[in-house]
Amino acid sequence: MPIRxxxxxxxxxxxxxxxxxISGSHSPSPAMLEKAGVxxxxxxxxxSNPYATELFLKYFKKDFRDAGKLHTLxxxxxxxxxxxxxxxxxxxxxxAEHIFVGNGASEIIQAVLQNLVGVKLLQSRRSLTPTKILxxxxxxxxxxxxxxxxxxxxxxxxxxxxxxxLNLNKLLAEVIKEKPDTVVIINxxxxxxxxxxxxxLQRLLYTLRKVETVIVDxxxxxxxxxxxxxxxxxxxxxxxxxxxxxxxxxxGIAGLRLGYAVMSEKRVSALLERGYLWNVSGFGxxxxxxxxxxxxxxxxxxxxxxxxxERDAFFRELSGINGIKVYPSKANMFLIKLLDGTKASDLxxxxxxxxxxxxxxxxxxxxxxxxxxxxASRTAGENEKFIQALKEALSF
Amino acid sequence: MPIRxxxxxxxxxxxxxxxxxISGSHSPSPAMLEKAGVxxxxxxxxxSNPYATELFLKYFKKDFRDAGKLHTLxxxxxxxxxxxxxxxxxxxxxxAEHIFVGNGASEIIQAVLQNLVGVKLLQSRRSLTPTKILxxxxxxxxxxxxxxxxxxxxxxxxxxxxxxxLNLNKLLAEVIKEKPDTVVIINxxxxxxxxxxxxxLQRLLYTLRKVETVIVDxxxxxxxxxxxxxxxxxxxxxxxxxxxxxxxxxxGIAGLRLGYAVMSEKRVSALLERGYLWNVSGFGxxxxxxxxxxxxxxxxxxxxxxxxxERDAFFRELSGINGIKVYPSKANMFLIKLLDGTKASDLxxxxxxxxxxxxxxxxxxxxxxxxxxxxASRTAGENEKFIQALKEALSF
Numbered sequence: 001m002p003i004r005x006x007x008x009x010x011x012x013x014x015x016x017x018x019x020x021x022i023s024g025s026h027s028p029s030p031a032m033l034e035k036a037g038v039x040x041x042x043x044x045x046x047x048s049n050p051y052a053t054e055l056f057l058k059y060f061k062k063d064f065r066d067a068g069k070l071h072t073l074x075x076x077x078x079x080x081x082x083x084x085x086x087x088x089x090x091x092x093x094x095x096a097e098h099i100f101v102g103n104g105a106s107e108i109i110q111a112v113l114q115n116l117v118g119v120k121l122l123q124s125r126r127s128l129t130p131t132k133i134l135x136x137x138x139x140x141x142x143x144x145x146x147x148x149x150x151x152x153x154x155x156x157x158x159x160x161x162x163x164x165x166l167n168l169n170k171l172l173a174e175v176i177k178e179k180p181d182t183v184v185i186i187n188x189x190x191x192x193x194x195x196x197x198x199x200x201l202q203r204l205l206y207t208l209r210k211v212e213t214v215i216v217d218x219x220x221x222x223x224x225x226x227x228x229x230x231x232x233x234x235x236x237x238x239x240x241x242x243x244x245x246x247x248x249x250x251x252g253i254a255g256l257r258l259g260y261a262v263m264s265e266k267r268v269s270a271l272l273e274r275g276y277l278w279n280v281s282g283f284g285x286x287x288x289x290x291x292x293x294x295x296x297x298x299x300x301x302x303x304x305x306x307x308x309x310e311r312d313a314f315f316r317e318l319s320g321i322n323g324i325k326v327y328p329s330k331a332n333m334f335l336i337k338l339l340d341g342t343k344a345s346d347l348x349x350x351x352x353x354x355x356x357x358x359x360x361x362x363x364x365x366x367x368x369x370x371x372x373x374x375x376a377s378r379t380a381g382e383n384e385k386f387i388q389a390l391k392e393a394l395s396f
Numbered sequence: 397m398p399i400r401x402x403x404x405x406x407x408x409x410x411x412x413x414x415x416x417x418i419s420g421s422h423s424p425s426p427a428m429l430e431k432a433g434v435x436x437x438x439x440x441x442x443x444s445n446p447y448a449t450e451l452f453l454k455y456f457k458k459d460f461r462d463a464g465k466l467h468t469l470x471x472x473x474x475x476x477x478x479x480x481x482x483x484x485x486x487x488x489x490x491x492a493e494h495i496f497v498g499n500g501a502s503e504i505i506q507a508v509l510q511n512l513v514g515v516k517l518l519q520s521r522r523s524l525t526p527t528k529i530l531x532x533x534x535x536x537x538x539x540x541x542x543x544x545x546x547x548x549x550x551x552x553x554x555x556x557x558x559x560x561x562l563n564l565n566k567l568l569a570e571v572i573k574e575k576p577d578t579v580v581i582i583n584x585x586x587x588x589x590x591x592x593x594x595x596x597l598q599r600l601l602y603t604l605r606k607v608e609t610v611i612v613d614x615x616x617x618x619x620x621x622x623x624x625x626x627x628x629x630x631x632x633x634x635x636x637x638x639x640x641x642x643x644x645x646x647x648g649i650a651g652l653r654l655g656y657a658v659m660s661e662k663r664v665s666a667l668l669e670r671g672y673l674w675n676v677s678g679f680g681x682x683x684x685x686x687x688x689x690x691x692x693x694x695x696x697x698x699x700x701x702x703x704x705x706e707r708d709a710f711f712r713e714l715s716g717i718n719g720i721k722v723y724p725s726k727a728n729m730f731l732i733k734l735l736d737g738t739k740a741s742d743l744x745x746x747x748x749x750x751x752x753x754x755x756x757x758x759x760x761x762x763x764x765x766x767x768x769x770x771x772a773s774r775t776a777g778e779n780e781k782f783i784q785a786l787k788e789a790l791s792f
Contacts, residue, residue, distance in 0.1 A: 031475055046472060053471045057463075060470075067453075074456075075449045076442060077650045079427055103499050103653075103675055110671030115510075146671035248473070255470045255678030257499075275506030275542035279499055281677045282651030 002341040003350055003393060012036055013349045033358070041356025044376045044386060046254065047190070047220070047333050051303035051379070053252030059290055073282035080277050085268075087288040088260050090297075092245075094233055097265045100272075101288075103279040105219055105246035105259035109142045111276050112242055116267055117151055117182045117213060134180040136166055137367025140190045140217065144366055154178045157367055163327045164192040164335065168204060175211065182213040188220045191362060191374040193329020198229035205231065205238055215242045219259070220331035222250035222304050223311060232262040239264040249332065250304065251287070258284045307332055311377040317387050318375075323394045335362070338371040340394065347373060347393060355389040398737040399746055399789060408432055409745045429754070437752025440772045440782060442650065443586070443616070443729050447699035447775070449648030455686060469678035476673045481664075483684040484656050486693075488641075490629055493661045496668075497684075499675040501615055501642035501655035505538045507667050508638055508657065513547055513578045513609060530576040532562055533763025536586045536613065540762055550574045553763055559723045560588035560731065564600060571607065578609040584616040587758060587770040589725020594625035601627065601634055611638045615655070616727035618646035618700050619707060628658040635660040645728065646700065647683070654680045703728055707773040713783050714771075719790045731758070734767040736790065743769060743789060751785040 005013060015036035019028040033040060064070045078084075085099035092099055102108035117133060135143050136156040147153050156174050158164040166185070175183060185204070188195040196204065201216070208214050218230055232243040242263040248254035258280065280288070290296040311332050318326040318334060325337040338344060344361040351357040362372040377383060401409060411432035415424040429436060460466045474480075481495035488495055498504035513529060531539050532552040543549055552570050554560040562581070571579060581600070584591040592600065597612070604610050614626055628639040638659040644650035654676065676684070686692040707728050714722040714730060721733040734740060740757040747753040758768040773779060 032479065043472070048471060050471070053467065056470060057467060060466075061463075067457075070456075071449065071453060072651075074452060074649055074651045075444060075446070076439070077644075078653070083428070103503075103677075106671065106674045107499075114670055142671065148670075253470055254473045255468075257474070257674070257677045274510055274544075275502065275538065278502045278653070281499075281653045281679065283677065283679055 002343070003346045005346050005349060009349050009353050012038055012353060013345060016349065017345070033352075038352050039356060040352070040358045042378065042382050042385060043358050044378060044382075045358045045360045045374075047249050047331070047376045048252040048254055049223075049250055049303060049307045049332065050252060050382075051306050052250065052300060055296070055299050055303050056251065056253055056287065056290070059296060060286075063286070073286060076282065077278065078280055078282045078285040081272055081279065084280055084285060084288055085260075087285075087292055091291045092232055092260060092262055093230065094235065094262055097268060098235055098262050100261045100263060100268045100276070101280055102259040102261065102276075103284075104248060104254075104257040105217070105244055106142055107257075107276070107279060108244050108259050108261045110146045111271050111274075112215065112244070112261065113143075113146045114148055115271060115274055116242070117148070131182070132178055132180040133182040133184065134171075134174060134178060135184045136171070136186070136189070138164070138191055138362070138365045139184070139186050139367070140219075141365070143184050143186070143215075143217075151182075154180055155367060158189075158192070158194070160337075160370070163194070164189070165194045166196060168196075168200065171204075172207060175208065180211065182215065183208055183211050184215045184217070186217040186219075188224050188329065188331040190220065190331060191333065191360070191365060191368075191372075192327050192335040193220070193331035193333055194327075195224055195330035197225075198231065201231055202234070205234060205241060209238055209240065212240060213242060214238070214240050215244060217244040219244065219246035219249055220333075221245070223308055223332040224330040226305065226308065235262050235264060239266075242267065247287075251300070253287060256281070256284050256287055258287060307377070310380045310383060313380065314377045314383040317383070321387070321391060321394070324390075332377045334375050334377070336373050336375055338373070342371065342394070344371045344373045350393050351389055354393075355385070357386060357389050398739070399742045401742055401745060405745050405749050408434055408749060409741060412745065413741070429748075434748050435752060436748070436754045438774065438778050438781060439754050440774060440778075441754045441756045441770075443727070443772045444645050444648040444650055445619075445699060445703045445728065446648060446778075447702050448646065448696060451692070451695050451699050452647065452649055452683065452686070455692060456682075459682070469682060472678065473674065474676055474678045474681040477668055477675065480676055480681060480684055481656075483681075483688055487687045488628055488656060488658055489626065490631070490658055493664060494631055494658050496657045496659060496664045496672070497676055498655040498657065498672075499680075500644060500650075500653040501613070501640055502538055503653075503672070503675060504640050504655050504657045506542045507670075507672050508611065508640070509539075509542045509547075510544055511667060511670055512638070512663055513544065527578070528574055528576040529578040529580065530567075530570060530574060531580045532567070532582070532585070534560070534587055534758070534761045535580070535582050535763070536615075537761070539580050539582070539611075539613075547578075550576055551763065554585075554588070554590070556733075556766070559590070560585065561590045562592060564592075564596065567600075568603060571604065576607065578611065579604055579607050580611045580613070582613040582615075584620050584725065584727035586616065586727060587729065587756070587761060587764075587768075588723050588731040589616070589727035589729055590723075591620055591726035593621075594627065597627050598630070601630060601637060605634055605636065608636060609638060610634070610636050611640060613640040615640065615642035615645055616729075617641070619704055619728040620726040622701065622704065631658050631660060635662075638663065643683075647696070649683060652677070652680050652683055654683060703773070706776045706779060709776065710773045710779040713779070717783070717787060717790070720786075728773045730771050730773070732769050732771055734769070738767065738790070740767045740769045746789050747785055750789075751781070753782060753785050
């Protein structure tokens with residue numbers, strides 16, 4: 001039987017819907033929720049590794065015990081993009097001239113879509129041939145929202161009946177039919193966690209080698225497999241390839257705004273020339289420094305593997321709950337369909353008010369029909385709390 | 397008699413010149429200097445108010461004693477642009493829909509020049525009329541470097557013999573002759589600190605009301621006068637006006653990357669639509685929160701007035717030194733011409749090696765001839781050290 005909200009819950013639902021309107025297609029921030037009178041205790045909306053956040057804080061507190069270091073970091077300009085790229089070579093597995101450092105993946109998506117996509121069109125202004133970008137949906141919304149107006153978006157629907165898995169034959173048929181200049185692949189995909197393994201993706205990249213630009217977003221790839229299977233290094237082989245990587249999720253540092261992309265040297269230079277130069281904060285630079293420290297990387301690897309293990313355990317638990325369908329995921333999140341007629345927004349408010357648990361509704365995700373929520377995998381203890389709360393909510 | 401470097405100083409000069417090449421037209425960062433084997437003790441290159449940095453650190457240390465607060469800030473996404481703009485209404489003196497928050501003024505300059513300048517050209521791609529931007533030089537280099545390739549830069553030379561003051565009649569004559577779509581005014585100007593007072597600037601804005609875009613950069617305006625004379629509010633009257641404001645300099649927080657711009661609501665929306673949404677870090681958001689706190693603003697005002705007072709005292713001291721000419725400045729910096737034939741880069745290395753004092757050479761500044769250095773005004777104590785060091789260096 002569907003959830004029915006109490007009058008107080010309805011009032012909160014109304015306030016959240018209003019704040020949602022100013023956040024666009026993203027969740028309202030904790031500050032906005034506080035204004036609506038609710039406090040998050042367990043945030044299953046944010047897709048980040050909580051063990052990695054703890055690890056970062058441990059280093060941060062130790063390293064900034066020296067007040068002089070904090071002073072310097074606040075007062076001075078951080079290094080610029082090319083210097084910061086040097087700090088990422090180890091993690092990215094490629095030389096610095098292929099690396100563009102971003103103020104979060106969202107800046108990278110913005111920079112790439114606004115400056116590198118449909119570039120032929122800008123170069124010869126006499127040409128009125130519209131350029132096209134092919135994006136499988138549902139997906140991370142900036143890949144739809146940040147596309148320049150001059151570029152046409154062609155959506156490739158991922159289907160429920162295939163568990164939202166990307167069908168490569170359909171993708172290729174669409175490429176042949178629509179002739180897009182740009183193809184986007186999110187791997188693992190957000191919000192469903194669908195995943196192409198490295199060999200499938202390599203075959204796909206070979207097939208797409210004549211497409212002007214292929215964007216592969218690997219923001220969730222650290223959660224996918226025990227051995228990380230990035231295709232980043234293939235930019236040396238395929239100059240049309242751009243691999244985007246958020247550092248917020250896997251390293252648990254969304255507040256720092258950090259990400260990077262791997263692409264041809266020429267494209268990195270083009271972005272730097274357009275002024276994406278001084279875009280990382282001092283705290284961001286400090287974090288990038290950690291990525292060259294062996295002890296940090298070793299501890300991070302343990303945090304990463306723990307997150308994978310607990311995600312898999314969470315899936316087994318979720319799969320056993322009646323009234324929902326959960327889709328297999330290689331990201332640190334699950335897309336869940338509510339089968340009993342409950343509205344996703346009602347479940348979200350119920351979990352928030354009664355358990356302080358915050359989940360992502362998906363009614364605003366292009367390409368999703370039906371009633372879906374997206375739930376992050378958190379710590380084992382928090383996941384267990386979620387399971388109990390969800391069972392309680394659905395039994396009403 | 398000009399300075400002659402020792403062999404060791406020459407070696408360091410060579411290393412710095414190399415690192416300068418990768419920083420473009422900006423000073424090498426402290427990290428780069430460390431690599432060259434020199435440590436900065438007094439940074440007269442960075443244009444920020446040291447008293448404001450101290451004030452921020454006092455609040456930071458107190459507010460983040462609570463480890464939970466730090467945890468939340470690191471783990472969660474900060475609020476997005478529209479929500480952050482609300483926190484700036486008091487300081488900007490205008491409603492939030494006119495405010496665009498930036499990841500440092502450099503992002504704002506990038507965003508404005510790449511997206512709002514020459515916009516007619518992008519809208520009608522058939523048109524091949526080149527658009528033009530008029531920029532007085534010498535100036536802050538991003539106003540030259542971040543201009544899209546399709547837009548022609550017309551430089552208006554500021555002259556030594558007028559102490560680099562902007563001649564309004566010459567500016568207007570150039571506007572009539574060149575018909576630029578965009579005019580840039582930096583007030584106070586960087587690197588010389590030349591200043592137009594509010595009434596002069598208001599008359600100028602009236603005269604330029606038919607120009608498509610007028611950018612006024614007020615990044616140094618907190619140092620100009622005891623009563624801050626911003627023209628930001630005039631965007632309600634002149635929809636062509638964009639006022640750019642770094643928060644790095646006056647508030648001493650360059651490491652946080654923060655700035656804002658005031659412009660028409662339509663233009664703010666255009667930038668947000670292009671994806672400049674999630675561009676401020678959690679630490680940046682924390683700082684913006686301080687700007688609504690009365691106690692912080694009151695202490696800041698004292699820090700600001702102290703900086704003005706000490707800048708004026710520094711000018712009097714500098715003016716008394718033989719062998720240099722110092723130009724009057726309303727910013728927190730002085731442009732200094734070396735009259736004895738000493739190379740600016742030699743003086744920079746000498747001050748760095750012998751006194752740990754770092755100054756900005758200007759040989760790469762478009763529009764500057766002769767031998768110039770730019771020197772920030774720091775604390776009274778540091779300014780005094782600089783005076784002594786400069787006297788010593790020039791007496792050789």
